Amino acid sequence: xxxxxxxxxxxxxxxxxxxxxxxxxxxxxxxxxxxxxxxxxxxxxxxxxxxxxxxxxxxxxxxxxxxxxxxxxxxxxxxxxxxxxxxxxxxxxxxxxxxxxxxxxxxxxxxxxxxxxxxxxxxxxxxxxxxxxxxxxxxxxxxxxx
Numbered sequence: 001x002x003x004x005x006x007x008x009x010x011x012x013x014x015x016x017x018x019x020x021x022x023x024x025x026x027x028x029x030x031x032x033x034x035x036x037x038x039x040x041x042x043x044x045x046x047x048x049x050x051x052x053x054x055x056x057x058x059x060x061x062x063x064x065x066x067x068x069x070x071x072x073x074x075x076x077x078x079x080x081x082x083x084x085x086x087x088x089x090x091x092x093x094x095x096x097x098x099x100x101x102x103x104x105x106x107x108x109x110x111x112x113x114x115x116x117x118x119x120x121x122x123x124x125x126x127x128x129x130x131x132x133x134x135x136x137x138x139x140x141x142x143x144x145x146x
């Protein structure tokens with residue numbers, strides 16, 4: 001079961017990417033993440049691991065499985081019966097700015113059940129994350145222009 005949201009952001013794609021891949025700063029711009037602790041150092045890359053805490057959800061360790069610099073990353077969390085895949089994609093818009101697609105997919109025997117049970121919560125979290133990302137990227141972008 002996959003859920004997603006798409007948002008257009010007036011900031012340059014490079015700025016949006018910089019905000020998005022700085023995962024430890026997510027709690028500063030979205031209420032859906034209370035903490036992110038990287039388990040490695042340096043730039044986000046395939047194999048990077050992070051422990052994510054979110055309200056109403058168990059602490060989860062994600063591992064980056066795919067990364068296309070300046071464009072997208074996917075990370076995956078696994079637990080018995082559940083595999084959660086979260087994708088983050090930034091595409092440039094022809095008129096400037098960026099289009100971002102955030103998605104979460106639940107798989108596995110328990111994942112399907114969890115996906116259905118948490119559908120409303122996941123939709124709200126994706127909307128909050130998209131809006132927070134837009135606000136942060138646009139705010140920071142305008143500060144840089146001043």
